[in-house]
Amino acid sequence: xxxxxxxxxxxxxxxxxxxxxxxxxxxxxxxxxxxxxxxxxxxxxxxxxxxxxxxxxxxxxxxxxxxxxxxxxxxxxxxxxxxxxxxxxxxxxxxxxxxxxxxxxxxxxxxx
Numbered sequence: 001x002x003x004x005x006x007x008x009x010x011x012x013x014x015x016x017x018x019x020x021x022x023x024x025x026x027x028x029x030x031x032x033x034x035x036x037x038x039x040x041x042x043x044x045x046x047x048x049x050x051x052x053x054x055x056x057x058x059x060x061x062x063x064x065x066x067x068x069x070x071x072x073x074x075x076x077x078x079x080x081x082x083x084x085x086x087x088x089x090x091x092x093x094x095x096x097x098x099x100x101x102x103x104x105x106x107x108x109x110x111x112x
Contacts (some may be wrong), residue, residue, distance in 0.1 A: 070093075
């Protein structure tokens with residue numbers, strides 16, 4: 001499995017944890033209305049367009065790595081206090097490793 005798939009799986013797991021925690025909270029009505037409008041429009045076309053250049057691909061990958069760190073930090077903060085420090089340390093280490101290897105990860109996922 002490629003690193004990007006590991007990254008995506010990790011992000012998905014963090015999203016599940018966040019969603020479970022968010023189930024107890026209510027979304028402000030104005031935000032809920034905006035969310036419903038966005039959902040009704042469907043996914044933006046740009047989500048399905050590949051980046052044209054290696055630089056654009058790398059830029060997108062770095063954004064995804066940063067987003068994965070942000071989601072992991074949220075999940076860590078919502079976890080047990082006794083595990084929080086270790087969880088955040090692991091998240092930062094994964095982020096640093098992925099950023100250091102971003103060019104290699106990009107090349108593995110876009111071999112042409």
